[in-house]
Amino acid sequence: AQSVTQLDSHVSVSEGTPVLLRCNYSSSYSPSLFWYVQHPNKGLQLLLKYTSAATLVKGINGFEAEFKKSETSFHLTKPSAHMSDAAEYFCVVSESTGYSTLTFGKGTMLLVSP
Amino acid sequence: DTAVSQTPKYLVTQMGNDKSIKCEQNLGHDTMYWYKQDSKKFLKIMFSYNNKELIINETVPNRFSPKSPDKAHLNLHINSLELGDSAVYFCASSPQASVAATQYFGPGTRLTVL
Numbered sequence: 001a002q003s004v005t006q007l008d009s010h011v012s013v014s015e016g017t018p019v020l021l022r023c024n025y026s027s028s029y030s031p032s033l034f035w036y037v038q039h040p041n042k043g044l045q046l047l048l049k050y051t052s053a054a055t056l057v058k059g060i061n062g063f064e065a066e067f068k069k070s071e072t073s074f075h076l077t078k079p080s081a082h083m084s085d086a087a088e089y090f091c092v093v094s095e096s097t098g099y100s101t102l103t104f105g106k107g108t109m110l111l112v113s114p
Numbered sequence: 115d116t117a118v119s120q121t122p123k124y125l126v127t128q129m130g131n132d133k134s135i136k137c138e139q140n141l142g143h144d145t146m147y148w149y150k151q152d153s154k155k156f157l158k159i160m161f162s163y164n165n166k167e168l169i170i171n172e173t174v175p176n177r178f179s180p181k182s183p184d185k186a187h188l189n190l191h192i193n194s195l196e197l198g199d200s201a202v203y204f205c206a207s208s209p210q211a212s213v214a215a216t217q218y219f220g221p222g223t224r225l226t227v228l
Contacts, residue, residue, distance in 0.1 A: 032213050032214045034216075036219075042222075043204060043219040043221040044157075045219075046216055046217075046218070049214075049216060090157065094214070095213060101213075102217060104157040106156055107156070
C-alpha cells in the first residue's frame with residue numbers, strides 16, 4: 001500500500017527567502033511522485049513529477065524536488081519565495097503497478113509575508 | 115480554451131435531492147477521474163474510467179453513480195444527497211491510465227447540502 005506524509009500543515013516564509021516543504025512517502029513498488037499546487041478556490045496544477053529518471057526534478061515557477069530513496073523523501077524547494085507562491089501544496093504518490101491511483105498527502109499551506 | 119471543465123461551479127441543494135455534476139476534457143485523453151476534497155482539503159479518488167470503462171471504483175456509497183457517454187465526458191450523479199456529501203468534487207483526466215501519467219484537474223464543483 002502507498003501513503004504520503006506531509007510533515008508540516010503550515011509553513012510561513014518571508015518573500016525572497018527559501019521555501020522547503022517536506023514530504024515522506026511509503027510505497028511497495030517503485031513510485032511515481034508528484035507535487036501539485038492549489039491556489040485558493042482553484043483547481044490543482046502540476047508543479048513537477050518524478051518517474052524514475054533523474055532524482056533532481058525541476059518544475060514550473062522555480063520549484064524543484066529531490067527524490068531520495070534511502071530517506072523515502074521527496075521534499076519541494078524554491079530558492080526565493082514570491083507572494084504569488086502562497087497556496088496549498090500537495091505531495092502525491094502513484095505506485096508502478098496496475099492503474100494510476102494517486103494518493104494525496106494532507107497538504108501544506110504555504111504562507112508568504114512581505 | 116479550458117482543458118478540463120466542470121459544471122456547475124457551485125451547487126447548493128437540500129438533503130434527499132438528486133443532483134449531477136458534468137465534466138468535459140478537450141485534451142484527447144483516454145482516462146478520466148472523480149476526486150472528492152473534504153473540508154480539511156484531503157483529496158481522495160472516487161472513480162476512474164479508461165476509454166469509457168470503469169477501472170477504479172473506490173469505497174464510495176452506491177448513491178454515487180458515474181457515467182461516461184464518451185471518452186471526453188465523465189458525469190457524476192448523486193442520489194439522495196446527505197449532509198456528508200458536502201465537499202469539493204474535482205474531475206481530472208490523463209493521457210492514459212498508467213501510474214506515471216500526469217493528471218490534469220478541473221476547477222472543481224463546490225457542493226453544499228443543507
